[in-house]
Amino acid sequence: MASPEENPSSSKIARGKIRISEEWSKAAVSITFGSQDSPQPTVLVCGPKNSGKSTFSRHLLNVLLQKYKKVAFLDTDIGQTEFTPPGVLSLCIIDKPTPDLEIICMKTPERCYFFGDVSSSRDPGKYLQCVYALYDYYRDELCKSENSKSSMVELPLIVNTPGWIKGSGYEVLVKMLNYVSLTHVVKLRSYNDSKDLPRGAFWCDNGCNHSTLLEIKAVIDCATCPLTLQKIAALFREIKMIAYFRQCIPSGSNLNRNKVLARALAALLPYEVPISSIKVRHLHCQVPSSEVFYSLNASIVGLGISSEKSPDIHLCVGLGIVRGIDLFKGLLYVITPVPLRLLEKVDILLQGFIQIPQGFLQAQGCVSPYSATDVLPIC
Ligand SMILES: Nc1ncnc2c1ncn2[C@@H]1O[C@H](COP(=O)(O)OP(=O)(O)OP(=O)(O)O)[C@@H](O)[C@H]1O
Numbered sequence: 026m027a028s029p030e031e032n033p034s035s036s037k038i039a040r041g042k043i044r045i046s047e048e049w050s051k052a053a054v055s056i057t058f059g060s061q062d063s064p065q066p067t068v069l070v071c072g073p074k075n076s077g078k079s080t081f082s083r084h085l086l087n088v089l090l091q092k093y094k095k096v097a098f099l100d101t102d103i104g105q106t107e108f109t110p111p112g113v114l115s116l117c118i119i120d121k122p123t124p125d126l127e128i129i130c131m132k133t134p135e136r137c138y139f140f141g142d143v144s145s146s147r148d149p150g151k152y153l154q155c156v157y158a159l160y161d162y163y164r165d166e167l168c169k170s171e172n173s174k175s176s177m178v179e180l181p182l183i184v185n186t187p188g189w190i191k192g193s194g195y196e197v198l199v200k201m202l203n204y205v206s207l208t209h210v211v212k213l214r215s216y217n218d219s220k221d222l223p224r225g226a227f228w229c230d231n232g233c234n235h236s237t238l239l240e241i242k243a244v245i246d247c248a249t250c251p252l253t254l255q256k257i258a259a260l261f262r263e264i265k266m267i268a269y270f271r272q273c274i275p276s277g278s279n280l281n282r283n284k285v286l287a288r289a290l291a292a293l294l295p296y297e298v299p300i301s302s303i304k305v306r307h308l309h310c311q312v313p314s315s316e317v318f319y320s321l322n323a324s325i326v327g328l329g330i331s332s333e334k335s336p337d338i339h340l341c342v343g344l345g346i347v348r349g350i351d352l353f354k355g356l357l358y359v360i361t362p363v364p365l366r367l368l369e370k371v372d373i374l375l376q377g378f379i380q381i382p383q384g385f386l387q388a389q390g391c392v393s394p395y396s397a398t399d400v401l402p403i404c
Pocket residue numbers: 040041042043044045046072073074075076077078079080081102105187188189244245258
């Protein structure tokens with residue numbers, strides 16, 4: 026059998042079984058079934074890296090689904106995304122529990138933005154703009170009934186946050202906590218006090234806290250993990266990207282190893298995109314105009330839709346790989362799992378620092394399939 030890293034269909038890394046401590050269990054139950062007349066839960070989960078924020082969030086999601094038909098999941102952890110590829114801020118609506126908390130599930134978000142990096146550090150302002158826009162959409166569009174905008178739809182919210190909680194990462198978290206209207210804040214504590222968030226309602230200057238604060242202990246001590254945290258994080262990002270592009274291949278295909286998937290992707294008929302019909306924008310640096318297509322070739326791009334209302338941030342319908350560029354024909358070739366009806370709305374390609382998985386560049390029978398030398402003729 027293929028190892029889990031090699032087998033994108035299982036998309037599981039061999040780790041210990043997930044354990045839900047009594048404290049975690051009680052916290053999830055009290056948030057969900059707290060009291061009859063309390064408002065629907067809106068919960069933010071925070072804490073240091075690898076303290077179990079994602080694991081607890083997914084457990085809470087399952088418990089909330091015992092009471093509510095649907096739950097909104099706002100994922101702001103762009104380095105370790107839950108249901109989307111890395112670099113994406115998303116709002117997903119979940120209506121089915123996932124009993125195996127280790128399994129990787131890809132979902133089509135209700136709304137998302139491509140940030141193009143695995144941490145907010147390059148542009149905290151734009152990162153927060155995206156978080157606020159997603160929350161506003163949840164509050165103003167999803168929670169209001171379609172028939173009567175004055176009555177509320179029952180839709181609890183979980184906000185999963187990044188583990189970068191020092192320096193400007195801390196400031197970003199405090200701003201998020203003050204923007205979102207929360208019934209509960211769940212704070213994970215690790216086995217190393219110096220890595221933890223300050224005790225109490227640290228985001229309130231003047232006793233403004235109206236939410237219930239639950240401080241719970243991490244179940245595992247990551248200092249004892251056999252792999253370094255950076256290695257695990259990078260591995261997970263690669264696995265999620267692979268799982269995302271796997272959706273390009275019709276389900277039922279026997280792609281039990283990444284090598285086979287890489288070959289199938291390289292052989293896929295790409296979409297043709299007329300260069301004249303789209304804009305290209307690098308999100309985090311300036312590319313000289315003579316180099317734009319060289320930097321775009323063989324890269325991962327966010328498929329964006331421009332909006333006059335918010336010129337700085339672009340809604341995104343998904344990601345694509347720029348498979349090749351033919352300047353004579355004026356065409357870009359793009360591979361993506363996004364359906365054509367959504368692709369027709371795309372008018373901007375967003376480039377960032379999200380890397381194409383290494384495995385995709387080594388498809389059997391092709392030499393670096395995404396960087397062929399004859400697809401970029403010099404004009
Ligand atoms: N309750 C648990 N039982 C077993 N393993 C756990 C548990 N909680 C976390 N882990 C393991 O610890 C690692 C980190 O967990 P998780 O991704 O939930 O942390 P996180 O705080 O969201 O991390 P990050 O800050 O990187 O997003 C994972 O490999 C996860 O499977």
